[in-house]
Amino acid sequence: MQSLYPPVKNGKATYDLESQKYLKLWQGPQHPGVTGNMSLELDICGDQVINCNTHVGYLHRGFEKLMERRRYINSFPLVCRICVPEPDTNEYLFAAAMEELLGIDIPERAKWLRTLNLELSRLASYLMWMGGQAGAFGMGTIAQWCLAHRDFVLDLFEEWTGARIYHMYMIPGGVRGELPEGWTGRAEKVISAAEKLLGEIEQVFINNAIFKLRAQGLGIIEPEMIDPYAVVGPNARGSGIKRDLRKDTPYLIYDQLSFDIITENSKDAYGRFLVRWRETQQAIDLIRQIIKDMPTGGAFHLTLPNVLHLKVPKGQTYVKAESTRGEYGYFMVSDGSAFPRKVTVRGPSFSHAMALLEYLAVGVNIADVAGLMVSLHTYPPEIER
Amino acid sequence: MKLKDILSPFYVWKRAFEKPFSVATLKEAREGAPSYRGFHKNDIEKCIGCGTCAEICQNATIDMVPVKDAQHGDSGLRPRIDYGRCCWCALCVDICPSGSLTMSNSYIWVEDGLDRDVRETYCYIPGVDQKPWDEIEAGYKKPDNYELLHLNRIKMPHMPAEERLLSFTEMVHGYSREMALAEADRCIQCGICTATCPAHMDIPKYIKAIREDEIPTALKILYDTNPMPGVCGRVCTRKCEDVCALSHRGEAISIRWLKRYITDCAESGDYAKILCDEIEPSGKKVAIIGSGPGGLSAAYYLRSMGHEVHVFEKQAAAGGMLRYGIPAYRLPYEKLDQDIDYILSLGVKLHLNTCIGKDLSFDKVYENHDAIFISTGLFEPYRIGINGEDNPGVISGLKLLSDVTNDLPIAVGAHVVVVGGGNVAMDAARTARRMGAEVTVLYRRRLEDMPADREEIDEALEEGVLFVCQAIPLEIVKSASGRLEMYWGKAEMVIQEGSKRPQPILIEGSREELIADTIISAIGQGMNFTWMDGEASAQIKFGKWNIEADRYGRTTDEKVFIGGDMFNKTADAISAIADGHRSAKAIDTLLQN
Numbered sequence: 009m010q011s012l013y014p015p016v017k018n019g020k021a022t023y024d025l026e027s028q029k030y031l032k033l034w035q036g037p038q039h040p041g042v043t044g045n046m047s048l049e050l051d052i053c054g055d056q057v058i059n060c061n062t063h064v065g066y067l068h069r070g071f072e073k074l075m076e077r078r079r080y081i082n083s084f085p086l087v088c089r090i091c092v093p094e095p096d097t098n099e100y101l102f103a104a105a106m107e108e109l110l111g112i113d114i115p116e117r118a119k120w121l122r123t124l125n126l127e128l129s130r131l132a133s134y135l136m137w138m139g140g141q142a143g144a145f146g147m148g149t150i151a152q153w154c155l156a157h158r159d160f161v162l163d164l165f166e167e168w169t170g171a172r173i174y175h176m177y178m179i180p181g182g183v184r185g186e187l188p189e190g191w192t193g194r195a196e197k198v199i200s201a202a203e204k205l206l207g208e209i210e211q212v213f214i215n216n217a218i219f220k221l222r223a224q225g226l227g228i229i230e231p232e233m234i235d236p237y238a239v240v241g242p243n244a245r246g247s248g249i250k251r252d253l254r255k256d257t258p259y260l261i262y263d264q265l266s267f268d269i270i271t272e273n274s275k276d277a278y279g280r281f282l283v284r285w286r287e288t289q290q291a292i293d294l295i296r297q298i299i300k301d302m303p304t305g306g307a308f309h310l311t312l313p314n315v316l317h318l319k320v321p322k323g324q325t326y327v328k329a330e331s332t333r334g335e336y337g338y339f340m341v342s343d344g345s346a347f348p349r350k351v352t353v354r355g356p357s358f359s360h361a362m363a364l365l366e367y368l369a370v371g372v373n374i375a376d377v378a379g380l381m382v383s384l385h386t387y388p389p390e391i392e393r
Numbered sequence: 394m395k396l397k398d399i400l401s402p403f404y405v406w407k408r409a410f411e412k413p414f415s416v417a418t419l420k421e422a423r424e425g426a427p428s429y430r431g432f433h434k435n436d437i438e439k440c441i442g443c444g445t446c447a448e449i450c451q452n453a454t455i456d457m458v459p460v461k462d463a464q465h466g467d468s469g470l471r472p473r474i475d476y477g478r479c480c481w482c483a484l485c486v487d488i489c490p491s492g493s494l495t496m497s498n499s500y501i502w503v504e505d506g507l508d509r510d511v512r513e514t515y516c517y518i519p520g521v522d523q524k525p526w527d528e529i530e531a532g533y534k535k536p537d538n539y540e541l542l543h544l545n546r547i548k549m550p551h552m553p554a555e556e557r558l559l560s561f562t563e564m565v566h567g568y569s570r571e572m573a574l575a576e577a578d579r580c581i582q583c584g585i586c587t588a589t590c591p592a593h594m595d596i597p598k599y600i601k602a603i604r605e606d607e608i609p610t611a612l613k614i615l616y617d618t619n620p621m622p623g624v625c626g627r628v629c630t631r632k633c634e635d636v637c638a639l640s641h642r643g644e645a646i647s648i649r650w651l652k653r654y655i656t657d658c659a660e661s662g663d664y665a666k667i668l669c670d671e672i673e674p675s676g677k678k679v680a681i682i683g684s685g686p687g688g689l690s691a692a693y694y695l696r697s698m699g700h701e702v703h704v705f706e707k708q709a710a711a712g713g714m715l716r717y718g719i720p721a722y723r724l725p726y727e728k729l730d731q732d733i734d735y736i737l738s739l740g741v742k743l744h745l746n747t748c749i750g751k752d753l754s755f756d757k758v759y760e761n762h763d764a765i766f767i768s769t770g771l772f773e774p775y776r777i778g779i780n781g782e783d784n785p786g787v788i789s790g791l792k793l794l795s796d797v798t799n800d801l802p803i804a805v806g807a808h809v810v811v812v813g814g815g816n817v818a819m820d821a822a823r824t825a826r827r828m829g830a831e832v833t834v835l836y837r838r839r840l841e842d843m844p845a846d847r848e849e850i851d852e853a854l855e856e857g858v859l860f861v862c863q864a865i866p867l868e869i870v871k872s873a874s875g876r877l878e879m880y881w882g883k884a885e886m887v888i889q890e891g892s893k894r895p896q897p898i899l900i901e902g903s904r905e906e907l908i909a910d911t912i913i914s915a916i917g918q919g920m921n922f923t924w925m926d927g928e929a930s931a932q933i934k935f936g937k938w939n940i941e942a943d944r945y946g947r948t949t950d951e952k953v954f955i956g957g958d959m960f961n962k963t964a965d966a967i968s969a970i971a972d973g974h975r976s977a978k979a980i981d982t983l984l985q986n
Contacts (some may be wrong), residue, residue: 211401
C-alpha cells in the first residue's frame with residue numbers, strides 16, 4: 009500500500025503533527041480491537057497509520073516478583089494466570105523447570121496426560137483466536153461459534169481437572185488426577201463437533217471474499233525479519249519458516265506422535281489464519297492419537313519432598329515449549345533456598361505485540377489495525393509478567 | 394475473486410435452523426462437574442485444626458479461628474475461608490492431613506447483606522456455618538494415588554529378634570543422617586504434638602533444626618524443656634506421636650527417634666559448649682529427694698536458675714526407675730549417664746546411698762533447705778492377693794529389673810510366668826527371655842486392653858513371649874519337686890453397668906495349671922510416704938494414696954513440692970520431667986519473693 013503522504017523511512021515517518029494534516033489516535037486500552045489490556049498510540053494521516061507506538065503496563069501483576077517471595081508450591085497456582093486463554097503452557101513449564109532443577113523424572117503416564125492437556129488447551133486457544141480474528145474483521149458470527157465450541161472444550165477441562173480456565177493440573181511431580189470414567193468418549197464428541205466447525209469456518213470465512221480482500225497482503229513478515237524480530241510459532245510458519253519446538257526439541261512425548269510442521273508461504277495475515285486453522289485440525293488429530301496410544305494405568309504423580317519446606321538445589325535452567333503463539337520459555341534460577349531466586353517468563357507476545365506490531369502497523373488502514381494485531385496472536389499478560 | 398467466495402459466507406444462515414448452544418442459566422443453574430472445585434466443605438469432626446491448609450494457601454485465604462475448646466489432639470481451631478482471596482487451587486484439600494477438607498461442586502453463593510461487612514458476607518467457616526452445599530456429595534476431593542505428603546515413616550533399623558535374645562545390647566540402631574533428614578522432612582509443623590507433650594517440647598522447631606542440619610540448635614531446643622533428651626529419645630511414651638496430624642491418614646512422624654538422633658549426633662563433651670548454661674548464684678538451697686527423671690529435671694532447672702541443689706538418692710546410682718526399672722536393651726546405662734552427667738556438671742550436688750528417714754531425717758532436710766522437691770516415685774509393688782504369693786520364687790517385676798541393673802546373680806529357671814500387662818510386665822518378660830527362660834504372660838483382659846505400649850507388646854511377641862489373655866490368677870502352690878504351680882482361671886469379658894470398659898469375670902469352675910520356676914508379679918506399684926514424718930510434715934496433707942498438691946506440685950506446705958509418679962497419673966518419664974520443670978519454676982518464684 010503506497011502512502012500519499014510523507015514517506016516512512018526506517019519505520020519512522022517524517023511529518024509535522026502541527027501541520028493539521030495528521031491525527032493522533034489511541035486504540036486501547038479499552039477498545040474491542042486490541043487483544044487484552046494494552047494500547048496502540050497511532051499517528052494517522054487520513055485513514056492510514058503512519059506511525060505506531062505500543063503501550064503496555066495496564067495489566068502488570070508482577071508475577072515474576074511475586075514468585076520470589078513464594079514457596080515453589082505456592083507459585084504453582086500463580087503461573088497459570090500469566091496467560092488466560094492458554095494457561096497450561098505456563099503450568100507445564102514451571103513444573104518442568106522445577107523438575108529439572110530437582111533432577112527428577114516424572115512417571116510416563118503423567119507425561120501423556122500433560123501432553124493431552126497441552127493439546128486440548130491448544131485447541132481451546134485456537135478456537136478463541138479464530139473467533140477473535142473473524143470478529144476483528146467484522147464477522148462476529150464466527151466469534152460466537154468458536155467461543156461456543158471453546159466452552160465445550162472447557163467443559164472437558166472442568167470434568168477432568170476440576171476447573172474451566174485455570175486448571176492448576178500439572179503440579180510439579182506429575183499431574184493431579186486421572187481422566188474421569190467415560191471422559192474420552194465425551195472428548196471425542198467435542199472434538200468431532202470442533203472438526204465440523206473447522207469445515208464451516210473454511211466455507212464461510214476462509215473463502216469469504218471480504219476476508220480475502222482485507223487479510224491478503226496485510227502485515228507481511230518477510231523471512232529476513234524472522235530473527236531480528238524474534239518471530240516464532242505460527243507467525244514464523246506463516247512465512248514459510250519450518251520452526252516448531254514440538255519437532256525441533258521434542259519434550260514430553262511429542263517424539264512418539266506423528267505430525268508435520270504446518271507452513272504457509274503467503275507471509276500475510278491470511279496465511280497466518282490458514283496456519284492456525286490447519287493447526288487446530290492438527291491438535292484434534294494429536295488428541296485422538298494420544299487417547300489411542302496412551303498407556304493405561306500406572307502412577308501419574310511422584311510425591312516430591314515435603315512441599316511445605318522444599319528447597320530446590322542451586323542452579324539455573326531454561327525450558328521451553330511450543331504454545332499457540334510460539335516459543336514459550338521459563339528461565340528459573342535457584343539459590344538453594346525454598347523460594348525461587350528468579351523466574352523469568354518468555355512470552356512470545358513480548359516481541360510480536362511490540363516491536364513487530366509497531367513495524368507492521370505502518371501503512372495499514374486504521375480499520376485493519378485490529379485485524380493485524382489479532383493476526384499476530386498476542387496476549388498482553390505475557391508481556392507484563 | 395470467485396463467485397463462490399462471495400456466496401459462501403451466506404452459508405452461516407444454515408445455523409439459524411439449528412438448536413442454539415446457549416443455555417438459560419438464570420432459569421435453572423448449570424450444575425458443576427462431579428469433581429468441580431467449588432465452595433469448601435469441612436468434616437468438622439474429622440478436622441483436627443492443624444492449620445496445614447492455612448500454611449499452604451498462597452493467598453492467605455485461610456484463617457484458623459477458635460470454634461471450640463482445644464482437646465486431646467485437636468487444636469479447637471477450624472479454617473475460615475475468605476472468598477475474596479481464594480483462587481480455588483485446592484492445595485488445601487490436597488494437603489489436608491486428616492482428609493476432612495473437601496470441596497463441593499457448588500459455585501453460586503447468594504447472600505443478602507449489602508449493609509454488612511464483607512468479612513462476614515465473604516467468609517465462612519466450612520462445617521460450622523451452615524451452607525446449602527454442605528449436603529452436596531459431588532465436588533473435588535483429593536484424587537487417589539496422589540499425595541503431597543509422605544505418609545509412611547522411615548523404618549528404624551532394629552536388631553533381629555534372635556540376635557536380641559543373646560544379650561542386653563541396645564536393640565534399636567538409630568537413624569542415619571539421610572534417614573533422619575527424610576523423616577524430619579515429613580513434618581508439617583502443625584504443633585499439635587507440642588500441645589500434647591506433657592513437657593510441651595517444641596517438637597516442630599527441633600525437627601526443623603534437624604532438617605536444616607543444625608544439631609546444636611536442636612539440642613538447645615531440647616534442653617529448653619527437657620534435660621534428659623537422650624533418655625526420652627529412647628523410652629518416651631511419646632503421646633505426641635499418638636496425636637501427630639500425619640497419623641490420621643498415615644504414620645505419625647517418629648518424633649522419639651528424631652530426638653534420639655539429635656543426642657546421638659551431639660558429642661557429650663560438646664554439651665557445655667552448645668548449651669552454655671550460665672549460672673548466677675542466688676544463695677538459696679533446694680533439696681530434691683529422689684533422683685529419677687522428675688528429680689533430675691527439677692535439679693537441672695533449679696541449678697540453671699542459680700540455686701544450690703542437693704539431690705538425695707537412696708540407691709547407689711542416680712536415675713531412679715530409668716536405671717532400675719528400664720532394661721539396658723531399651724536404655725543403655727551409658728546413655729542415661731550421659732544425660733545425668735551433664736546435669737551434675739552444672740554443680741548439682743548428688744548424695745547417693747542416702748535414704749531420707751533412715752540415713753537423714755526429713756526434719757533435718759526441711760530445716761536446712763529453702764525448698765524441697767520430692768519425687769520418690771512408686772516403688773512399692775502391688776500384691777496379686779492370692780494364696781502362695783509368699784513362696785520363694787515369686788518376685789516382683791521391679792525386683793528382677795533392679796537386680797539385673799545391680800548385676801546380682803539371679804536365676805529365673807527354665808520357665809517364667811509373668812502376671813500383668815503393663816510396661817513393667819513386658820520389661821520383666823523380655824528380660825527373663827534374655828536370661829534364657831521360656832516366658833508366659835498372664836493378663837486379666839484382652840490383648841488390646843493391655844496398658845503396655847503396643848510396640849513393646851509386638852517386640853515381646855517377636856521375641857517369643859507367650860501371651861495368655863483373659864487369665865485370672867487363682868493360687869500358687871509349691872510342688873514337691875520344688876517348682877511352682879500357678880493355677881489360673883479363664884475369664885470372660887462382661888460389660889457391667891457403670892463401667893467404661895468390659896470387666897474380666899472368672900468363668901465358674903475354670904482352673905488351669907502352669908508349671909513355673911519363677912513367677913513375676915508386675916501388676917503395678919504404689920506410693921510409700923511413711924518416711925515423711927516428724928514436725929516437718931505437720932503442714933503436709935496426706936491422702937490415703939496420695940499427697941494433696943496444686944497444679945504446680947505445691948503441697949499444703951508452701952516450701953514442699955512433689956512431682957513425678959507420685960503426683961501425675963500418667964506415671965511416665967516425660968510427665969516426671971515436665972513436673973520437675975514446672976515445680977522448678979514455682980520454687981524459683983517462691984525463693985525470689
